[in-house]
Amino acid sequence: MGHKSHSWKDKDKPPVIRPHSVEKHRLLQTYLFRYVLTLTRIKAMERLPLTLIDGFAGGNVYRQGADRKFRSGSPSLMLDTIRDAEETVNAERTKKLQIIDDYFFIEQEAHACDSLRRTLADSPRARAVRDRIRVFQGDFSSHAARIIQFVKDKSPSGRAIFNLDQCGYDAVPFEQIRAIFSALPKAEVILTFAADFLIDYLREGRPNRRLKCMPDLDVDALASTVDRSDPRWRRLIQLELHQEVLKASGATFYTPFFIRSTDSHRDLWILHLSGHHRARDVMTGVHWERHNSVAHYGGAGLKMLGYDPEQDVVVTGQKPLPGFFFDDKAQAMTEGALLDELPRRIYEFSDAVEFQRLFALITNETPATSQMLRKSIRILAREGLLRVRDASGLTERRAGIQAESDIVTIPAQKLLFYTI
Ligand SMILES: C[S@@+](CC[C@H](N)C(=O)[O-])C[C@H]1O[C@@H](n2cnc3c(N)ncnc32)[C@H](O)[C@@H]1O
Known part of the structure; x- marks a missing residue:
C-alpha cells in the first residue's frame, strides 16, 4: 500500500508519524x-x-511533532529496547546476563529498504551488533521459512518475537503464522490487522470472494452469519472474525486489542498470539500499564469475546458504554466480574482445578492478569466460596494461591448452590 505515511523516497523528509503508530511503538x-x-x-x-x-x-x-524532529521506526526501537533491558537486568546482578540477540528486518519497498539500511548504519547501537542484523528486501513470506530454520538451529528454546506490522489485513498468510507456531512453540507474534477494512469488504455483497491471508475461509458464509439489515451487524461480525483469526493462527493464546486510527477512523487490531499463558499474561499486563490509549475489545468479565445483548446500545437503547481503558474503573469492573463468575466457572470442573490450569483455560476470555485472578480467589476463599489447598491436598492455603500448582475447589456445602 503506498500511503504517504510510509514513503521513504526523500531521505531528508521521512514520513510524519501518525498517532496510532506512536502508540503501536510504545506497546x-x-x-x-x-x-x-x-x-x-x-x-x-x-x-x-x-x-x-x-x-x-x-x-x-x-x-514527529511541530518541529518535525526525527525519531526511530520499529527496527531500531526493537533493538534499542532489548539493549536497554539487558542493561537494566545487569544493573542489579553480579552474575551478568547476555542476551544473544539476532535481528531479521524485511522490507519490500526499495526506498524504504535503503532508508532502513542507512539508518541502521548511522546507529552506534546497531553498528555494535551489525553481525547479528540481517536486512532483506522482499516479501516477508518468502523469507519466513529461512528465519524459522535459523531460530531452530540457534537454540533449542527457539525464542523469537515476530512483529508483523502489515498495512491492511491480507499481507500475512495465516498459514505462515501456523508454520511459526508449529516449528517454534515459544515464538510470539504481534500482528497488526486492519479488521475494520476487512469488515467493510465483508459488507460488500459480491459473491465467491477469497482472502489471500485465509484462503480456506468462506467469506460469503462468514458475512452471511449475520443478517445485513441487523444494526448490530458490524459488532457481531467482529466477534465471528475473532474466532476465525484465532483458529487460523494456530496459536493457543490470543489477546485482541484495538487502536483507533484517527485519520481513517477505523480500528486496527493489534493481536498478540502465543503458545503460552505466561506470554499472554505479560501482554495483558502491558495493556493495564498503558491504560489510556489502548482499549480492550469487549467487556470486563469472563466471555469477554461473547456477545452480550445487555450491553448492546441498539438493544438497550441506552447511551453507549464508554470504552474499556484499562484504568481503575476497568480494574474494579474486571475484579467484580471475576468475583461473580469464578465460582460457577470452577464448578464446571468436575472436582478440582490447578491454579495454572485455571488461568490457562480462562485467560483468552478475560482482561484479568494472573495477579488479579489470585486476588479474586483470595477474596472468595476468605468468604468461604472457594477453597485453596497445596498440590498434596494436605495444606489449606488460607492466604490464597501461593504456588501455581495449588488446587482450587468449591467447598462441599456450597456445591448445592451451583447445581440449582
Ligand atoms: C506499517 S509500515 C511499517 C512500519 C514499521 N513497522 C514501523 O513501525 O516503523 C509497513 C511496511 O511494510 C512494507 N511491506 C508491504 N508489504 C510487504 C511485504 N509483503 N513484505 C515485507 N514488507 C512489506 C511497506 O513497504 C511498509 O514500509
Whole structure:
C-alpha cells in the first residue's frame, strides 16, 4: 500500500508519524522490555538466546511533532529496547546476563529498504551488533521459512518475537503464522490487522470472494452469519472474525486489542498470539500499564469475546458504554466480574482445578492478569466460596494461591448452590 505515511523516497523528509503508530511503538517497546525482565527473573540465567523479526520493517525513521524532529521506526526501537533491558537486568546482578540477540528486518519497498539500511548504519547501537542484523528486501513470506530454520538451529528454546506490522489485513498468510507456531512453540507474534477494512469488504455483497491471508475461509458464509439489515451487524461480525483469526493462527493464546486510527477512523487490531499463558499474561499486563490509549475489545468479565445483548446500545437503547481503558474503573469492573463468575466457572470442573490450569483455560476470555485472578480467589476463599489447598491436598492455603500448582475447589456445602 503506498500511503504517504510510509514513503521513504526523500531521505531528508521521512514520513510524519501518525498517532496510532506512536502508540503501536510504545506497546512494542513496553512489551519487549517486560518480556526480557520476566524471562530473566532467575538470577542463575546467564544467556538468553532471542531472535527478533520485523517482517514489515519500514524505513526506520519518521518525523514527529511541530518541529518535525526525527525519531526511530520499529527496527531500531526493537533493538534499542532489548539493549536497554539487558542493561537494566545487569544493573542489579553480579552474575551478568547476555542476551544473544539476532535481528531479521524485511522490507519490500526499495526506498524504504535503503532508508532502513542507512539508518541502521548511522546507529552506534546497531553498528555494535551489525553481525547479528540481517536486512532483506522482499516479501516477508518468502523469507519466513529461512528465519524459522535459523531460530531452530540457534537454540533449542527457539525464542523469537515476530512483529508483523502489515498495512491492511491480507499481507500475512495465516498459514505462515501456523508454520511459526508449529516449528517454534515459544515464538510470539504481534500482528497488526486492519479488521475494520476487512469488515467493510465483508459488507460488500459480491459473491465467491477469497482472502489471500485465509484462503480456506468462506467469506460469503462468514458475512452471511449475520443478517445485513441487523444494526448490530458490524459488532457481531467482529466477534465471528475473532474466532476465525484465532483458529487460523494456530496459536493457543490470543489477546485482541484495538487502536483507533484517527485519520481513517477505523480500528486496527493489534493481536498478540502465543503458545503460552505466561506470554499472554505479560501482554495483558502491558495493556493495564498503558491504560489510556489502548482499549480492550469487549467487556470486563469472563466471555469477554461473547456477545452480550445487555450491553448492546441498539438493544438497550441506552447511551453507549464508554470504552474499556484499562484504568481503575476497568480494574474494579474486571475484579467484580471475576468475583461473580469464578465460582460457577470452577464448578464446571468436575472436582478440582490447578491454579495454572485455571488461568490457562480462562485467560483468552478475560482482561484479568494472573495477579488479579489470585486476588479474586483470595477474596472468595476468605468468604468461604472457594477453597485453596497445596498440590498434596494436605495444606489449606488460607492466604490464597501461593504456588501455581495449588488446587482450587468449591467447598462441599456450597456445591448445592451451583447445581440449582
Ligand atoms: C506499517 S509500515 C511499517 C512500519 C514499521 N513497522 C514501523 O513501525 O516503523 C509497513 C511496511 O511494510 C512494507 N511491506 C508491504 N508489504 C510487504 C511485504 N509483503 N513484505 C515485507 N514488507 C512489506 C511497506 O513497504 C511498509 O514500509
